[in-house]
Amino acid sequence: MIQEIKEETKTAKDQVIYMDNHATTPLDPRVLEEMIPTFNKVFGNAASRNHAYGWEAEVLVDKARDRIASLIGCTPKEIVFTSGATESDNLAIKGVAEMYHEKGNHIITCVTEHKAVLDPCKRLESQGFEVTWLEVGPDGLIDLGGLEAAMKDSTILVSLMFANNEIGVIQPMAEISKLCKDRGILFHTDAAQAVGKVPIDVNELGIDLMSISGHKLYGPKGIGALYVRRRKPRVRLTSQMDGGGHERGMRSGTLNVSGIVGLGKACEICQQEMEDETKRLTGLRNRLKDRIFSSLDDVYVNGNEEHRLPGSLNISFSFVEGESLLMGIDDVAVSSGSACTSASLEPSYVLRALGVGDELAHSSIRFGLGRFNTEEEVDHVADKLVGVVERLREMSPLYEMALEGIDISKVEWAHH
Amino acid sequence: MAYSEKIIQHYDNPQNVGSLDKSDPNVGTGVVGAPECGDVMKLQVKVNPESGVIEDAKFKTFGCGSAIASSSLATMMLKGKTVDEAMAIKNMELVEELSLPPIKIHCSVLAEDAIKSAVADYKKKNEKVTEQEPAAAAV
Numbered sequence: 207m208i209q210e211i212k213e214e215t216k217t218a219k220d221q222v223i224y225m226d227n228h229a230t231t232p233l234d235p236r237v238l239e240e241m242i243p244t245f246n247k248v249f250g251n252a253a254s255r256n257h258a259y260g261w262e263a264e265v266l267v268d269k270a271r272d273r274i275a276s277l278i279g280c281t282p283k284e285i286v287f288t289s290g291a292t293e294s295d296n297l298a299i300k301g302v303a304e305m306y307h308e309k310g311n312h313i314i315t316c317v318t319e320h321k322a323v324l325d326p327c328k329r330l331e332s333q334g335f336e337v338t339w340l341e342v343g344p345d346g347l348i349d350l351g352g353l354e355a356a357m358k359d360s361t362i363l364v365s366l367m368f369a370n371n372e373i374g375v376i377q378p379m380a381e382i383s384k385l386c387k388d389r390g391i392l393f394h395t396d397a398a399q400a401v402g403k404v405p406i407d408v409n410e411l412g413i414d415l416m417s418i419s420g421h422k423l424y425g426p427k428g429i430g431a432l433y434v435r436r437r438k439p440r441v442r443l444t445s446q447m448d449g450g451g452h453e454r455g456m457r458s459g460t461l462n463v464s465g466i467v468g469l470g471k472a473c474e475i476c477q478q479e480m481e482d483e484t485k486r487l488t489g490l491r492n493r494l495k496d497r498i499f500s501s502l503d504d505v506y507v508n509g510n511e512e513h514r515l516p517g518s519l520n521i522s523f524s525f526v527e528g529e530s531l532l533m534g535i536d537d538v539a540v541s542s543g544s545a546c547t548s549a550s551l552e553p554s555y556v557l558r559a560l561g562v563g564d565e566l567a568h569s570s571i572r573f574g575l576g577r578f579n580t581e582e583e584v585d586h587v588a589d590k591l592v593g594v595v596e597r598l599r600e601m602s603p604l605y606e607m608a609l610e611g612i613d614i615s616k617v618e619w620a621h622h
Numbered sequence: 623m624a625y626s627e628k629i630i631q632h633y634d635n636p637q638n639v640g641s642l643d644k645s646d647p648n649v650g651t652g653v654v655g656a657p658e659c660g661d662v663m664k665l666q667v668k669v670n671p672e673s674g675v676i677e678d679a680k681f682k683t684f685g686c687g688s689a690i691a692s693s694s695l696a697t698m699m700l701k702g703k704t705v706d707e708a709m710a711i712k713n714m715e716l717v718e719e720l721s722l723p724p725i726k727i728h729c730s731v732l733a734e735d736a737i738k739s740a741v742a743d744y745k746k747k748n749e750k751v752t753e754q755e756p757a758a759a760a761v
Contacts, residue, residue, distance in 0.1 A: 527660050529686035533625065533633055553660070564658030601639050601690065603664035603682040604657060619656030 223538045223583045227517060227576030228371050228399060233468070234424040234577070240471040241426065244464040252461045253452060263463050270470025277473040278416065279407035280433055286453045287466055290430035291398035292322040294417035295365075297432055297457060298394045299326040301443030302363045302415070303335055306392075310360035316340040316348055317559045319367050322417075323396050327365070336360070344561050345510035346375035354385050363392050368400035368416075372556040372572055373509030374518020376400065383412025392441060398422050398430075402476030403515050404484070408433055414441050420465060424577055425472030429465025432457075483577065487516035490575050490584050495519055497588035502595055504608075508557055508570060517575035522557075522566040525605035526598040531571060534594030538587050541572040563615070565604075625687055626721035632691035637698050640680040642666040650744025654735045661685035661729065663693050665736035667700055667708070669744050674704045681736075688726035692716050692733040705741050 224232065244266065252267045254260025271282040288294045303313065315327050317339050331337045338356045340348050348366060357364075364386050369376045379395065386393040394415035400406065401416075402423035408416060413433070420429035434456065435441045449458030476483075499505060504524035523531060528542035553567030562570070571591075575584070599605040604614055625633070641664075642649045649668050655661040662685065668678040679697035683690050695716055700708055713730035716722070722730055 525684065527685050527689075529660075530633070530690060533630075533687040553658075565660075568657070568660040601636065601682055602684045603653065603662050604684045606641065606664075606682055614657060619658075619662070 221537060223579075223587060225573050225575060225579060225583075225587060226539045226541050227574035227579075228374075228422075228572060229541060229574070230421045230427065231424045231576050232578060233421075233426055234472060234475060236475060237425055237468050237471045241464050241468045244467050248463065250463075252463055253450065263461075266463060266467050267461055270466045270473075273470040273474040273477075274418070274431060277406070277477045278401065278418075278433060279409055281436065283454075284433055284436050286432045286434055286456045287461060287469075288430045288432055288457055289428055289462075291320075291396060291417045291419035291422070292430075294419075294430050294432035295320070295322040295394075295396050296326050297443065297446050298415040298417060298434075299323065299363065299365055300330065300446055301456070302392055302394070302441075303330050304444035305442050306362040307335075310362040312336045312338070312358060312360040313363045313365065314338045314340060314353065314356050314361060315365045316342060316367070318342050318346065318370055318372075318556045319365070320371055320396055320398070323365055323367065340366075342559050346370060346373050346508075346556075346560050347510055347513065348377055348382075350378065350381055350385065353382065357385065357389055357391060361389070361391050363394060365394040365396070368395045368397035368406070369404070369515050369518075370509070370556060371399050372554060373520045373560070374399070374515035375509040376404065376513040376515065378513075379411040379413065383414075386414075387412055390439075392439075399515060402473060402480070403517070405480065408435070414439070418469075420469040420472060423472050423476050426465050426468040429462055429469045431469065484516045487575055487579075490579060490581060491517055491519050491573075493581065494573060494575070494584045494588050495521075497585065498592060501588075501592040505595075506566065508560060508562060517573075517579075519573040519575070520557075520570060521573070522562060522570040523595050524566060524569060525602045525608060526569055526595055528568050528570055530598055531569070531591075531594060534598065535587065535590050538590070540574070542570065565614070628720050629687055629691040629722070632694040632720070633687045636690055636694040638678075638680050638694065638701075639682065641682060642668050642678065642680050647671075647747055648744070650740040650742070650747065652736045652739025652741075652743055654739055655685070655732050657684065661689050661732055663689065663732055663736040665693060665696065665733070665740045667705075667737075667740045667744060669705060671748070674706070676700050676703055676705065676708060685729065685732075686726070688720070688722055688729040689732065691720050692722070692729045693736065695719060696733040696737055700737065705744065708737055708741050711737055 248262050250259030250263035252263040271285050274285050275282045327337045383393045392414045396417045398419040401418045414435045416433040418431040421427040443456050445456050447458050452458050506522045508520040532542050557567040644651050651666045653664045664682045666680045667676045670677050679700040681693040681697050683693045713734040716730040
């Protein structure tokens with residue numbers, strides 16, 4: 207099956223092994239198949255209540271809503287369709303802030319959140335809201351005691367991500383929501399990386415608002431959803447997009463039927479295959495790690511290894527720089543913690559928040575294994591990587607110094 | 623980001639990788655950059671004390687492909703030049719030869735600094751050697 211899918215999804219870059227599934231995932235051909243009729247047959251507006259064209263589209267939307275609800279254990283009415291997780295995050299955070307500002311003006315979030323959470327919070331801060339930016343421990347997990355201590359009477363919202371996009375670390379959702387519930391604080395989570403990858407039941411976990419992305423779970427880009435709790439408590443939001451009053455007034459705009467159908471099918475597949483896929487991906491991830499660690503010294507896994515997404519592996523390779531490492535494995539698509547390419551020369555803010563030194567942050571690679579990766583690919587990537595690291599270390603003045611017993615952290619460097 | 627053909631050539635087949643004996647009075651060593659900035663270059667020159675001509679040059683670099691290519695090319699350019707000619711090498715020569723994109727110009731600047739630092743080290747060493755000789759003879 208996987209081989210067939212790979213054949214079908216081959217493109218001009220088919221010589222490059224894709225292991226950047228945190229950034230985006232390929233569209234599953236089964237999802238595409240289900241979307242096709244929405245491009246060439248079903249074109250109705252799902253809001254058209256007076257004729258068969260509208261009804262037909264609405265049936266597809268309802269089916270998708272049911273599938274998404276089933277995956278996360280909510281009711282279909284609690285799903286609000288958006289253009290993606292960024293919009294969902296904005297709607298949740300700004301929508302709650304605007305709706306509940308008379309109750310309080312304090313929001314708690316965390317420094318390792320995605321920019322789609324950090325930036326809306328920054329904007330609210332500039333508008334007079336108070337934001338607490340929680341730190342994380344060296345393993346990437348927040349400190350629950352610190353969260354509790356930050357809560358106060360004016361706190362209206364806690365926004366903490368389910369799984370981190372760079373290191374895959376999963377925050378303790380149930381424990382966080384318990385602290386929120388006890389104080390009547392709403393709890394939003396950006397679950398773009400987690401939905402479809404790990405079991406989620408919004409009631410068991412006590413989540414009030416949850417952002418979902420289509421293209422992170424083998425669905426299409428340009429579609430996402432926000433789960434908005436309707437009972438205990440009934441969460442209200444001030445809409446950020448006004449118009450025809452779609453999605454119970456929370457998000458106006460004609461529904462993206464094609465995207466919605468795709469998201470629905472993608473959720474269904476994830477739900478059906480999650481158990482087996484989790485085992486398979488965890489096996490591949492451990493195989494990749496073991497193969498690298500058995501050949502190289504001075505390599506480190508970033509972030510907690512127990513509470514982590516199955517396909518995530520973020521590794522720092524001491525004494526070599528990330529971009530040159532990527533150049534050496536040019537037949538593999540992965541992401542580097544070094545932002546040298548963006549001209550800012552700033553390493554990843556997530557790795558920094560973990561206390562990873564800048565030099566190690568520059569030397570890190572994020573592997574994101576996904577549905578279409580194979581054991582053969584993992585072996586190829588691991589072996590190639592080991593060879594490149596060895597070659598670059600031979601060329602590295604830092605490695606030479608380390609071999610001479612010099613502590614690199616104590617050297618006084620001439621800064622530019 | 624797409625790399626130029628020349629950068630890839632130097633990255634795949636870097637010239638003059640290695641180290642010279644730091645304690646040799648005819649060797650000048652320059653180490654520039656910092657690991658937290660993502661670039662460290664070590665560049666060494668071995669100078670013929672009679673002629674002042676650079677007979678050998680070696681480098682080791684921690685950095686991106688452009689940094690590796692810049693230091694590799696720098697060592698190639700150094701060989702056969704006098705120390706004074708070496709001091710006149712400008713980073714723009716590296717930029718042009720390697721077709722470095724604007725965001726990688728700092729790599730060439732670092733290489734120019736490494737050259738200057740290595741030559742300065744050689745000059746400093748040799749000043750000291752001349753000064754210290756009588757004292758050493760007295761012992």
